[in-house]
Amino acid sequence: MSVLISILITFLVVVLVLWLVQRLPMEARIKQILQIVVIIIGVVSLLRYLAVF
Template sequence: MSILIGILITFLVVALILWLVQRLPVDARVKQIIQIVVIIIGIISLLKYLAVF
């Protein structure tokens, strides 16, 4: 059960950060780079919850 909660929290945090990045008044290229970094960190975090790493 705790794995499911951790995965849900990670997904919600990544979604919130991506939403906040969209609201930043910066160049579109910078937004895209930040989004890619956040998604990669989110995937790595999810893989840690699933005990892949």
Template sequence: MGASVLISILITFLVIVLILWLVQRLPIEARIRQILQIIVIVIGIVSMLKYLAIF
């Protein structure tokens, strides 16, 4: 059971990194890019906390 949680957290982390990289590549203003990055990070943290049964 612990291994499946660890794998889920790892996959979530990799998806977050991939999305952040894709947001960085978008041709948009720096302010909008920064807001998108914050949103992705917050969603990723909430998702990881869900796997740890905190939420």
């Protein structure tokens, strides 16, 4: 059950950070790079919770 809660919290944090990146007044290219980095970090942490790593 704690794994499911951790996955849900990670997903919510990734969505929140992606939303905040969209709200920042930055150049579009920098926003795109930040979004990719956030998604990669989110996927890696989800895989860690699923005991892949």
